[in-house]
Amino acid sequence: MHDYDLLVVGSANADLVVGVDQRPAAGETVLGSDLAIHPGGKGANQAAAAARLGARTTLLARVGDDAYGRMLGQAQRDAGADTTGLLEGKDAPTGVALITVDSAGDNSIVVSQGANARLTPQDVAAARPLFQAAAVVSLQLEIPLETVAAAALTAAGSGARVVLNPSPPAPLPDDVLGLCDPLVVNEHEARRLLEGRTEGGSGNDLPGTPEAWAEALLELGPRSVVVTLGAAGALVATPGTATVRVPSPAVEAVDTTGAGDAFTGALGWRLGRGDGLVDAVRYAVRVGSFAVTRAGAQESYPSAEEIEKAGGTGGTSEKGTLT
Known part of the structure; x- marks a missing residue:
């Protein structure tokens, strides 16, 4: 029996969000809504999403000794996550994400890493008891790649299952890819991982179908x-x-802000509970789809009761997205 269903190792950001009719093109200025400030960051989002569903969750991340850092810690506690691994320091401000959301619900995001860039392999080593207590460890790439690698290897050495979403996309070491079970990607991330590895070497065009993308990705080594x-x-x-x-x-x-994180957090929780991968994905798809029906990232995440009441599986919508 593990103390945690899910340990998330990753970023914690303050999301600064402005709504616009249409996102600006290069050199263009547009008027937007009043600024809204929300807790975010892919790591914090995943931990909050899982905790709201009822998972025993903790987050290993770094924040600054500032108002945004305190807001993020409180948001984790409000979601029901344990904050033992949330590290506060004075050497860098809390990370910030600048987000524009257009009238169709699509978003563009620029991240200032701040304290996220100071999460180190030494922090991972010091947090080994958290890894040993977790059934699943979930990772993203808004922290240094060497820290991601250290976390993946520590998770594997502790007997935990590794879930990795390479976002923002970057090349991954083979030893890290080989531990991913699963590697979770959208089309953009799949394209970046396959760059230079597809036939012809350009990587500009993915194989013809999502099934072919997945097969090409499996050849890189993930489980x-x-x-x-x-x-x-x-x-x-x-x-x-x-x-x-x-x-x-x-x-x-x-x-759509944070919908992919809701999906991955739910996926990690269900795997930590012992679900098979397909069943875990079925549940995670419902959670991610629910999240896009509300504004914000963590604020949009449902409880298990809400997912149960929403019911229904199958069917698609052009406006429903998981990114």
């Missing part, structure tokens, strides 16, 4: 792959078996 497909849901691939498509419920999207 399993999950590809999120926006309104079409997600696809699950494991070596030697047929890929499985999981459809998404039909929803009207309000704001």
Whole structure:
């Protein structure tokens, strides 16, 4: 029996959000809504999403000794997550994400890493008891790559399952790829990981179907792959078996910010509970689709009761997205 269903190692940011009719092109100025400030960061989002669903969750992350850092700690506690691993320091400000959300609910994001860039392999080593207590460790790439690698290796050495979303996308070391179970990507992330590795070497064009993308990704070494497909849901691939498509419920999207994190947090929790990968993805698709129906990132995440009441599986919507 593990103390934690899920340990998330990653970023914690303050999200500064402005709504616009249309996101600006290069050199263009547009008027937006009043500024809204929300707790965010891919790591903090995933931990909050899992905790709201009822997971025993903790977050290993760094924040600054400032108002944003205190806000992020309180948001984790409000979601029900343990904050033992949330490290506060004076050497850097809390990370900030600058987000614009257009009238269709799509977003563009620029991240200032701040304290996230100071999460080190030494922090991972000091937190080894958290890894030993966790069934699943979830990772993203808004912290230094050497820290991601240290966390993946520490998780594997502790017997924990590794879930990794390479966002923002960057090349991953082979030893880290080999531990991913699953590697979770959207189309953009799949394209970046396959750059230079597809036939012809350019990587500019993905193979013809999502099934082919997943097969190409499996050849890089992960133990399993999950590809999120926006309104079409997600696809699950494991070596030697047929890929499985999981459809998404039909929803009207309000704001896609953090929906992919809701998906990954829910996925990690269900795997930590002992679900098979396909069943875990089915549940995670429902959670991610629910999240896009509300504004914000962590504020949009549902409880298990809300998911149960929403019910329904299958069906797709052009406006429902998982990114």
